[in-house]
Amino acid sequence: MNLRRKPAAIEGAIEGATRPGPGTRPAGANALVVATVLLLSLAFMLRFGQPERISWIQNFFIVFGAILLEAIPFVLIGAVASALIEVFVPPGAFERIGRLPTVLQLPCAAIAGMAFPICECGSVPVARRLLRRGLAPGAAVTFMLAAPILNPIVIASTIVAYHGRPDFWVVVLGRFTLGFMVAVAVGWVIGARRPEDVLRKGTTDLDADDHPPEESRWSQFAGHIAGDFIFMGRFLVVGVAVAAAIQTALPQTLVAKVADLPILSILVMMALAFVLSLCSESDAFVAASFTQFGPAAQLAFLVTGPMIDIKLSALYAGTYSKGFLRAVLITAAAIILAGTLWVAVIWG
Amino acid sequence: MRWNRRRLLGGVVLTAWASLFWFVLLTGRTGLYLSTRTAWLIPTGAVILAFAAAGRLASCRSAEPPPIRRIDLRGAVLLVVPVVVLLALPASSLGTFALGRRPVFGVGGTAPTGGISTGTLSMVDIARAQATKQDLAALQQRAGETVVMDGFVATQPGEPSGEFFLSRFIITCCVADATETQVRVVDVPAGSAQANAWVQVTGRIYPLGSQVIIDATGVKPIPRPENPYLTG
Numbered sequence: 001m002n003l004r005r006k007p008a009a010i011e012g013a014i015e016g017a018t019r020p021g022p023g024t025r026p027a028g029a030n031a032l033v034v035a036t037v038l039l040l041s042l043a044f045m046l047r048f049g050q051p052e053r054i055s056w057i058q059n060f061f062i063v064f065g066a067i068l069l070e071a072i073p074f075v076l077i078g079a080v081a082s083a084l085i086e087v088f089v090p091p092g093a094f095e096r097i098g099r100l101p102t103v104l105q106l107p108c109a110a111i112a113g114m115a116f117p118i119c120e121c122g123s124v125p126v127a128r129r130l131l132r133r134g135l136a137p138g139a140a141v142t143f144m145l146a147a148p149i150l151n152p153i154v155i156a157s158t159i160v161a162y163h164g165r166p167d168f169w170v171v172v173l174g175r176f177t178l179g180f181m182v183a184v185a186v187g188w189v190i191g192a193r194r195p196e197d198v199l200r201k202g203t204t205d206l207d208a209d210d211h212p213p214e215e216s217r218w219s220q221f222a223g224h225i226a227g228d229f230i231f232m233g234r235f236l237v238v239g240v241a242v243a244a245a246i247q248t249a250l251p252q253t254l255v256a257k258v259a260d261l262p263i264l265s266i267l268v269m270m271a272l273a274f275v276l277s278l279c280s281e282s283d284a285f286v287a288a289s290f291t292q293f294g295p296a297a298q299l300a301f302l303v304t305g306p307m308i309d310i311k312l313s314a315l316y317a318g319t320y321s322k323g324f325l326r327a328v329l330i331t332a333a334a335i336i337l338a339g340t341l342w343v344a345v346i347w348g
Numbered sequence: 349m350r351w352n353r354r355r356l357l358g359g360v361v362l363t364a365w366a367s368l369f370w371f372v373l374l375t376g377r378t379g380l381y382l383s384t385r386t387a388w389l390i391p392t393g394a395v396i397l398a399f400a401a402a403g404r405l406a407s408c409r410s411a412e413p414p415p416i417r418r419i420d421l422r423g424a425v426l427l428v429v430p431v432v433v434l435l436a437l438p439a440s441s442l443g444t445f446a447l448g449r450r451p452v453f454g455v456g457g458t459a460p461t462g463g464i465s466t467g468t469l470s471m472v473d474i475a476r477a478q479a480t481k482q483d484l485a486a487l488q489q490r491a492g493e494t495v496v497m498d499g500f501v502a503t504q505p506g507e508p509s510g511e512f513f514l515s516r517f518i519i520t521c522c523v524a525d526a527t528e529t530q531v532r533v534v535d536v537p538a539g540s541a542q543a544n545a546w547v548q549v550t551g552r553i554y555p556l557g558s559q560v561i562i563d564a565t566g567v568k569p570i571p572r573p574e575n576p577y578l579t580g
Contacts, residue, residue, distance in 0.1 A: 026415035035425045039432050046436035055445035062442055065434045066381040066523035069372065072365070073393035080396065157520075215407065222403020226358050229365075229400060234423045237430055247524060251449040282386075282521030285580060289451040289527045291479070 056248055064244035070279055071121040071240065071311065075232050076225070078122030082129035083224035087217050089133065098136035102191060106184045109139040113146030113183070119280045120148035120306050121236065124315045125228045128199065137198040138191020142183045145332075148280040148306040149179035158302065161284035167295035170347050171287075174299045178339045182307060186331045190324070200321050232315060239314030243277035246310070250275065259292035266340050269297040270333065273305035280306035296344035303336050352413035354420060355404055361424050362401035364431045369394035371435060379575035380441055383519045441576035442517050442526060443544045444502045453479060453518050453527040453580065469495050469553065471516045472578050474560050475529035487555045495553045495562065498570060501541045502530065510536045514549050514562065518580040526577065533562045540567040546576075 045051075052058040097105065116123065127144035131137060148154065158175055162168045190198065215223075255272055258264045269290070278286060283305045287298045308329055316325045369390055372378055378390045453475035464473045464486040474497075477487035499514040511534050517526040533541075533549050541547055551564040 026417055031418060031421055032416075035421055039425065039428055042429065043432045043436045046433060052437055052440050055443070058440055059442065059445050061433060061437055062380070062440060063524050064430070068430055069369075069381045069393070069434075070386060070389060070522040070524075072369075073389040073396070076393055076396040076400075079400075219403065219407045222400055223355075223407060225396070225400040226362055226404040229397075230358055230361055230423065230427065233361075233365075233427050237426055243524075252451050253448060276524065278525050279521050282525045285520040286451065286525045286527065289453060 060244050060248045063247050064240060067240045067243060067277065067311070068237070071119075071236060072229075072233070074119050074122040074279075075125065075236060076229060077118050078125040079225045079228035079232070081116075081122070082125045082228050083221050085126070085129050085133060086224050087221045092134065094130060094133050094135035097139060098134060102138065102188070105136060105139045106142045106187045106191070107180075109142040109187065110146035110150065110180050110183045113143050113148075114150045114152065116143075116147040117151040117153045118147070119154075120309075120312055121232075121279075121315070123147040124312070124319060125232055128319050129228075131195065131199055134195075136191060137193055137195050138187040141190040141198075141328075142187030145186055145307050145328075146180065146183035149183070149303065150176060154280050154284075154306070157281050158284040161288040165288070167298075167347070170295045170343060171299055171302065174295070174339075174343055175302045178299065178303045178336065179306070181339065182303060182332050182335045185335050186307075186328055189327055189331045197321055198324065200319060231318070235314040235318035236311055239277065239309075239311030242314070243275065243310045246275045252276075256290070256292045259290075259294075259297070262344055263341070265293055265297040266300045266337060266344065269293060269301040270304045270336060273301045274309050276305070277309040277311040278305055294344065295347055296340040299343055300336055300340040303339075304332070307332050349409040349411060350413050352408055352410040353416045354414055355408045355410070357416055357420060357424050359401055359405035359408060361427050362397055362404055364428050366394060366397035366401045368431045368434055369397055375439075376574055377439055379573075379577065380439055380523075382522050383577065383579040384575065385579055386521045441572060442523060443500060444515075446517070446526070447502050447515055447528055447530075450517070450526055450528045453529045465489065469493070469497075470578070471497055471499060471514075471529055471531070472518060472580060474531050475518060475527075475580070477555060477560060478529070478558055484555060484558070487553075487560070491554050492552050494550065494565075496548060496550050497531070497562070498546065498548050498573060499531075500546050500572075501543055503543050510534065510538065512536060512541050512543075514547070517577050519577045520580055523577065527580070529578075531560045531562055533564050533567070535564050536567055537564075540569075546570050546572050 052061070097108075100108070113123070116126070123144045126147075127140045130140045130143065155172070155176060158172050159168075162171050165171075252272070255268050258268050269287075273283070276283075276286070283302060287301045290298060290301070293301075313325055313329075316328060372381070373390045373394055378387045382389060464477060464483050469487075469490065473483070473487065476483040478484070497514060499516045502513040502515045504513070511532060513530040514533050515528060515530045517523070517528055519526045533551070535551070546569065547567050548570045549562055549564055550566040551562040554561045554563065
């Protein structure tokens with residue numbers, strides 16, 4: 001499994017769309033007309049060209065639409081939380097948390113994630129805003145990774161999916177414990193960086209131009225929701241398109257062939273979680289359906305998906321500085337692999 | 349105060365997305381993408397997007413508005429493309445192409461096991477029976493009972509005529525997590541089932557080993573249900 005290649009490709013693709021340079025020049029009226037004509041042509045082609053008659057195209061668009069329609073509201077809920085923090089939380093509130101010793105700060109940030117019951121798409125805009133408001137990078141990243149895996153809805157869905165199974169406690173407690181450990185460890189690794197080096201430089205937020213203080217708070221609030229949605233949405237669209245393409249091209253039944261191979265089965269399930277890009281609130285049901293795999297491989301699937309997958313990689317690459325995605329991938333993958341290997345040794 | 353075109357562009361993007369969510373909600377297409385458990389996301393998204401779009405468009409005038417940059421335009425186009433795609437494409441659901449590419453339904457779900465012992469049998473019950481011995485034993489107690497089940501037709505190469513697999517996908521949150529379940533239907537009247545078509549099968553149910561068979565007494569075509577996916 002090569003966890004580094006695909007995110008690098010995504011990073012590269014997004015880099016081109018967001019790098020300051022020619023793109024920062026004003027767009028002329030011609031560009032607006034061309035964009036409108038292109039979109040209308042696309043609509044005409046889709047409506048009357050009947051591409052849905054081709055099975056794989058139909059499959060791709062259904063999965064693409066489903067993941068987007070599920071993820072976008074979570075991004076919006078995250079954007080609302082983010083806008084509330086920006087507009088209504090006094091400046092400096094998070095700097096006080098940042099002065100706590102690291103040994104307290106990171107576990108506290110992970111536990112705070114338990115109170116944020118949304119999936120991974122919503123935690124990224126909140127973490128971005130927390131960083132901008134002065135929270136220490138390690139704590140913000142720990143919160144971002146912990147929230148989608150430790151929140152009560154995800155724990156409940158895991159309990160329901162594994163209820164009555166012999167590996168119930170291994171998977172449920174393992175997911176909680178290993179998720180907590182990975183979030184803290186990645187936060188510790190990222191915490192070594194300076195705050196200004198964590199967020200991506202030169203990001204071009206469509207709405208970053210202006211939220212002057214003389215505007216009403218509610219106007220600023222709506223503006224920040226819009227800004228976060230537009231900023232995150234572009235990266236989400238790219239990530240979801242890649243995930244839908246892989247879901248369409250790769251039969252999931254293929255992975256069953258390695259179910260009996262101890263280390264490879266764990267690596268394959270981690271890779272599968274990465275490419276499927278499932279919501280953390282539903283992935284337990286999919287993991288439970290891979291009955292050929294042991295609890296260690298299923299646990300690897302359940303911890304990997306909410307922290308590192310294709311759509312998240314696109315969001316990370318768009319939000320954070322170069323190297324962030326690599327650091328998260330390597331640290332998280334190494335700890336998940338080590339942790340699940342121990343589970344395999346002890347529980348089979 | 350002059351028009352701030354950059355904010356206007358943001359407002360247009362948000363309006364497009366709000367329109368998509370309202371469209372999905374009002375045309376009853378939610379079930380084509382999400383499960384009944386996550387259907388609340390569509391009205392939630394529609395309301396927040398409408399609020400954000402209105403807020404953005406209401407504050408479109410500012411003192412020194414910046415110009416629209418090319419990168420803003422590219423980002424806006426990228427965001428509007430999915431809206432165009434989902435609005436323009438006709439309604440459809442996963443079909444035979446996805447069968448065999450998805451994992452078979454495993455254990456889990458919220459339906460109590462006791463549901464198989466009594467009441468009307470569903471495809472979810474069949475899926476559960478094929479996944480656990482306990483549920484299979486419960487289904488075996490009901491062998492020979494008449495059932496009515498909806499699904500789409502899947503055929504396999506080399507399959508005897510007069511047989512097909514009645515198929516459904518079971519989802520938890522959205523189509524991306526779909527797992528499949530199938531039941532073999534035998535004694536099908538000739539010409540009553542076309543591949544990928546939605547049908548209603550009436551017949552007696554017989555669990556044989558880990559496979560479940562319906563001995564059909566009637567197969568009639570039906571339109572695709574509003575919720576083509578079952579919630580596991």
